[in-house]
Amino acid sequence: MRVLLLGCGNVGANVARQLVPRHPELECVVGDLDQGNAEKLAAELGPRVRGVRADVLDAACLDELLDGVDLVFNAVGPFYRCAVPVIEAALRARVDYIDINDDHDVAEKLFLDPSWHQRALAAGIKLIIGCGSTPGLTNVMAKLLADRLDKVREIHLATAVPFMPEALSPAVVDHMVHITAGEVMQFIDGEYRQMPGWGGRLEVPYAAPFKAYPSFFIGHGETVTLPHFIKGLDQVTNRIAFFPEAGSQVWRSLLDLGLGSSEVIDGLGISPLKFLTHHLASEAGRKSLAVDLSDEPWAVATRVEVVGERNGAEIRNVLEYHINLPVTASEDSTADPTPTCARLVIEAWLAGKVSGQGLLAPEVCLDAEAYVHAFACESGATFISTENQVKRHLHA
Structure with missing residues (x-):
């Protein structure tokens, strides 16, 4: 093979x-x-x-x-x-x-x-x-929750990550700009719709040691494939948050300043995006864009929420996982x-x-x-699952 x-x-x-x-x-x-x-x-x-x-x-x-x-x-x-x-x-x-x-x-x-x-x-x-x-594990988590319901209407995905611009490689910066600038696909009211990247602000609550963070639309494959394969959905959204909130504000400013543009600047020979990737990796960039993470968890959280019906009642299922970040730079493939x-x-x-x-x-x-x-079993991630009955007897 x-x-x-x-x-x-x-x-x-x-x-x-x-x-x-x-x-x-x-x-x-x-x-x-x-x-x-x-x-x-x-x-x-x-x-x-x-x-x-x-x-x-x-x-x-x-x-x-x-x-x-x-x-x-x-x-x-x-x-x-x-x-x-x-x-x-x-x-x-x-x-x-x-x-x-x-x-x-x-x-x-x-x-x-x-x-x-x-x-x-x-x-x-x-x-x-x-x-x-994400996408990948998130899709499967959504399917796992959907299979516990008779009918699924909404799937909402969200990820919260610490704002560490110095840790973003040029390829990651390119990707992050691509999925947060311009328009990104979401599934709204039963239709695929282009929505403003880094728009759709929503306070997304996470389990401790995380908290609620303002989160914003990103372009990921889940909002395309989940409605394609799970029929009857009305909503599929995907959001991301940098924490603390100051990190999200910095990212919004970078986008608003046009630093995500890949068009080469006349007389300079590089694009704003190329400049941004180098600036983030520089000592000056690290100092100017740093935010205080001392009161935040050194980890990443991913949250999948599925809303639907079971036995005539409206159910909201949430499955969340937290995974710790390495304390020092490492080639550990599970980090x-x-x-x-x-x-x-x-x-x-x-x-x-x-x-x-x-x-x-x-x-x-x-x-x-x-x-x-x-x-x-293999990642060491912490999974947290909750289920709430939102409303009883939707149908008389």
């Missing part, structure tokens, strides 16, 4: 670090635009792993790499530039595909155009999109939940436990109970 792992950045490398020791039966190829990074990771992982140069924007390069491969996993971002070319190559090679796409417009392109599903069916493959922590989430999907595929064919998302092709349980 040969698996091609594309992308040797933090997430891609840590997926490989988790996967290879657990599966001695696999022949793995790790690919990166920087061949040196790929070869260094391969040497770390042992003789069953080979490092190669992989340019995901070069169709001929991809065709060569996918020849003889059983599965390709794509961790090359930003996905709004790098997902579709690899998907096209997987279709040409008739190779199953898994990624951690977290850009809303990729999900829109794929799931709102039925031709992608038809092409995958014709090729006899699975294209499994958005298999990280970020995304590699663990992705590796669990790859392992489900290896075990023949990914159901369906064609274009898929985690909520439709994974066993929700088993997946969430496996993540909880």
